[in-house]
Amino acid sequence: MTATQKLAQAGAGAEETRTLTLIQAVTEAMREELARDERVVVFGEDVGARGGVFLATAGLQAEFGKTRVFDTPLSEASIVGAAVGMAVRGMRPIAEIQFADYMGPGFDQIISQAAKIRYRSGGQFTAPMVIRTPSGGGVKGGHHHSQSPESYFAHTPGLKVVMPSTPYDAKGLLKAAVRGEDPVIYFEPKRLYRAAKGEVPTGDYTVEIGKGAVRREGRDLTIIGYGGVMPDAERAAAALAAEGVEAEVIDLRSLVPWDRELVLESVSRTGRAVLVSEAPRMANFMGEVAYVIQEELFDQLLSPVVQVAGFDIPYPYVQDKIYLPGPNRIAAACVQALNY
């Protein structure tokens, strides 16, 4: 597949589209899946009449009724656990955890039940379900409303982990997650909910879990990121372009599984990789990407892989914007790689 084809795949097709925000795309995916399959239900804290704290489920209860879209007790363990039990009984639950920071009380249900039941039962029982949750910083939320816990879940076999950064992907990945056979942790970069706007087809489509997308083609180095950092990665690439440096930008879209082929193909051409994630650096998911790059492409690398990550501190409130890897920090990392 050429990079141009990848761009086409990552963006809208030839059919009719209109501009949506990322959160509108999330809502639309749920609306269409609720309409498509009666086994689909949407639930969590405040998702009903209120429509969720970010209004991702706004209007869905009015449209589909309280048996399809409903509020639950304030308990992540029971929200996740109930989703497991429903899925085992043949439903397709979409559970909302109000903020990714609150997945802690539901953690055992995710790792002991959702992730394990297919394996431990020899495939006799399965839990096809989706846990949606807003994650990441940039909204002045302090450390209990800004964390990026994706690495915990990427570390747990049995879970698929995705994080879109565009409205197109948000809708297509969520639909794929609902229709798939596995438990999917679906992180929504909350600072892009309304900041990310893009073309979304009116027709039904899915985005395959496990496939990345090339956001910008380039020959000099490869910037790889996912979720909330993507617009800044593209800004950094644009700034570098003004200096005559052509950075390729890859959006992983899925962490588990992740698109090794796309990443390795790109880095083997450019010889340089800059990995961007706002999660704390220690045991960051991008460490796995860096490891695979050095394992597979050691001889072709022109510089060490550079990681741009969050700091190993609880997410701060006042220093919100300084914490995040913005375009300047990403561009500086690229320069570091180029000047090695």
Added chain:
Amino acid sequence: MIQPFTSDPLRWVSEDGQPIRELPARFTPELLRELHRQMVRAREFDKKLVTLLRQGRTTFYAQASGMEATQVGLAHSLRVGHDWVWPYYRDHTLGLAMGVSMLDIVSQCLGTNSDLCRGRQMPHHFGVADKRFVSISSSIASQVPPAAGTAMAQKYLGTDEITVCTFGDGATSEGDWHAGLNMAGASGAPCLFVCENNQWAISTHLREQTASETIHIKAKAYGMPGYYVDGNDIVAVMEVMGHVAERVRAGEGPALVECLTYRIGSHSNADADAEKHYRTREEVAEWEARDPITRVERLLEHLGAPIDPQEIRDLVAATHREVDEAVLTAEATGQPGWEIMFEDVYGDKPVHLELQEDFLRAEQGTATTGGRA
């Protein structure tokens, strides 16, 4: 009408085998003999599996001796293969009484190719889809919220099924237990929660487990009835479970039943000498005197239909043969090869697992005889 929230455990048959309430007509000598047969079979299964453990043919086993009336009684109160069960790790007697074959349980304990769960879990954590007996997990109380969810699905789908969720007394301290009961209560889901209160969570006694007078009164907090039953009286267990299951099935919401019983053996092979470390021989002897199997034998004597001791000896011998045959049959299927390690992680097999499988294939040199039996 059976009342919830009694101060003493509900009982139909006294410890010396006398009916203390009118014996319901369904408890004919024939039924009692069948229940007795299943209880003895489970007791002997325990003994044989402990032997298997000592022979090093399996590595973990958690006895249920002493708890037969609770588990066999529960099995006879649900519709096998129709209602769903989210069990805990001491429920093999429940499984056996539900018709799970000894071969299935033994295969899981040995991790052979005949294991329906494909050798993935530690021994004694079986699951059988056609009995709707969900694969057991080790983490305490983590089955409780999913059980609530399965019951919510049953309500949503408009089935006439119910979900049964079992756990020990220790599980009632876990956050997941409270979350699950609260969820079921708030949603009115058809879930029957059963506490098999054997009074010891490994070495922690109920009195250190909770300051609550009993477990069943906790149901009050979740808006459901709580029933307190003598778990060593199989008539009481079946009468209460039958009543409560019908109530749950009728759409009146979830319920909690606490069966007061006792684990005669150790928690597992990890504490094989329990009396040396955390409980007294006298306490065990006191509960052995309340043996649920003996109670049925005494009841049958009282009813003028005593069981011939030879009949019991024959049953014991037959059970031992049954276990031996199950072990031989299971072992003959061999153990799964390395290939199946990478199966059933996901619905499909992602590239990174294919690569790791390739690595192991190269390391192992050649394919083994993996796969299903």
